[in-house]
Amino acid sequence: MAIRMLDIAAQLAPIQDQLEAAATKVLRRGQFILGEEVESLERELSEYCGTRFAVGVASGTDALMLALAASGVGRGSQVVTTPFTYVATVQAVTHLGAEPVFVDIDPQTFCIDAEQVKRVVGRRTKAILPVHLFGQCAEMDPLTDLAARRGITVIEDSAQAVGATHHGRGACSLGHLGCLSFYPTKNLGACGDGGMVLTSSEEHYEKLRLLRVHGRTDGYFYHLDGFNSRLDEIQAAFLRVRMRGLADYTRARQANAALYNELLAGIPGVRTPFVPAHNQHVYHQYCIIAERRDDLRGYLKTHGIDSAVYYPLPLHQQRIYQRFRSRGLTVAERTSQAILALPIAPECVNDDAVRSVAEAVRAFYQK
Numbered sequence: 001m002a003i004r005m006l007d008i009a010a011q012l013a014p015i016q017d018q019l020e021a022a023a024t025k026v027l028r029r030g031q032f033i034l035g036e037e038v039e040s041l042e043r044e045l046s047e048y049c050g051t052r053f054a055v056g057v058a059s060g061t062d063a064l065m066l067a068l069a070a071s072g073v074g075r076g077s078q079v080v081t082t083p084f085t086y087v088a089t090v091q092a093v094t095h096l097g098a099e100p101v102f103v104d105i106d107p108q109t110f111c112i113d114a115e116q117v118k119r120v121v122g123r124r125t126k127a128i129l130p131v132h133l134f135g136q137c138a139e140m141d142p143l144t145d146l147a148a149r150r151g152i153t154v155i156e157d158s159a160q161a162v163g164a165t166h167h168g169r170g171a172c173s174l175g176h177l178g179c180l181s182f183y184p185t186k187n188l189g190a191c192g193d194g195g196m197v198l199t200s201s202e203e204h205y206e207k208l209r210l211l212r213v214h215g216r217t218d219g220y221f222y223h224l225d226g227f228n229s230r231l232d233e234i235q236a237a238f239l240r241v242r243m244r245g246l247a248d249y250t251r252a253r254q255a256n257a258a259l260y261n262e263l264l265a266g267i268p269g270v271r272t273p274f275v276p277a278h279n280q281h282v283y284h285q286y287c288i289i290a291e292r293r294d295d296l297r298g299y300l301k302t303h304g305i306d307s308a309v310y311y312p313l314p315l316h317q318q319r320i321y322q323r324f325r326s327r328g329l330t331v332a333e334r335t336s337q338a339i340l341a342l343p344i345a346p347e348c349v350n351d352d353a354v355r356s357v358a359e360a361v362r363a364f365y366q367k
């Protein structure tokens with residue numbers, strides 16, 4: 001039997017009836033874009049993440065773009081971020097005409113290295129954009145301290161980290177604004193695109209509500225030059241059903257990770273994820289550092305085990321971003337050569353499957 005990374009149909013099968021009932025309710029009501037489901041989801045997720053407000057938008061990418069725009073990021077601004085992330089983090093910056101300033105990552109958590117951020121913050125820096133990569137929060141205190149001193153906004157890219165905590169506080173509640181993605185493969189996935197910006201700042205909240213509807217106030221009057229980026233009711237209704245199972249789903253991922261950690265410990269050539277005591281990791285991905293990574297990947301494949309590489313080339317080395325002339329990001333470059341995501345989704349991997357994967361990894365290094 002093949003061991004796959006993800007199987008969305010299998011993930012949804014146990015709640016199919018509830019999902020269909022939720023969608024039918026919306027279809028019968030006839031209110032499709034923004035409405036009571038979106039408002040309820042905003043309330044539920046702001047409570048879950050620990051913020052006062054939430055604003056549903058059309059995708060995680062848009063959530064980032066609107067959060068940046070609400071923070072005054074635009075042409076001429078710089079945003080400090082990590083090159084070791086999904087491209088959307090940076091596209092949200094460039095699409096506003098702003099410039100990403102890449103700094104290196106921490107070799108253990110793969111998240112942005114706060115020490116490096118301090119070195120590049122300057123007059124044009126408007127925001128710091130850490131990414132809670134793979135489901136674990138970046139070290140936030142040095143970033144929020146620095147931001148407070150310099151009058152800069154901190155925006156958390158929490159697309160992969162819904163439910164993660166840091167010093168007991170939820171992802172999205174640690175900076176000024178936090179962004180979620182509901183892309184179907186995420187831990188809280190919709191049946192299409194969707195995203196959300198969370199904040200406890202009333203000023204940002206009011207701006208975001210305008211920005212998602214063209215900057216429109218009442219009638220055909222416009223207060224800001226906004227966007228069309230709204231969450232629709234079917235997505236929100238679907239997500240509200242999925243939220244009921246989110247805590248259990250997260251626990252099952254964490255249990256798989258704990259078993260991997262135990263079984264992979266001590267295999268020469270393998271390093272399991274590092275999680276500081278003050279972090280609760282939600283394991284959107286379970287990523288190891290593996291010597292001879294590509295050979296291991298091929299070996300697993302011949303044994304019917306899928307794996308994935310996030311990310312094979314850091315963003316500063318991508319052709320589209322070479323114009324930003326970033327140098328010295330050696331940890332990100334090294335990490336991209338050795339990182340490997342193993343199957344962890346509970347619908348694909350039970351204890352026995354984790355044992356099979358770990359056994360195959362061990363056998364590869366004993367060859």
Ligand SMILES: Cc1ncc(COP(=O)(O)O)c(C=O)c1O
Nearest residue numbers: 059060061086088089159181183
């Ligand atoms: C770290 C990160 N940021 C942003 C996004 C963008 O989210 P979306 O695909 O919903 O636009 C994603 C996922 O796709 C992501 O993994």
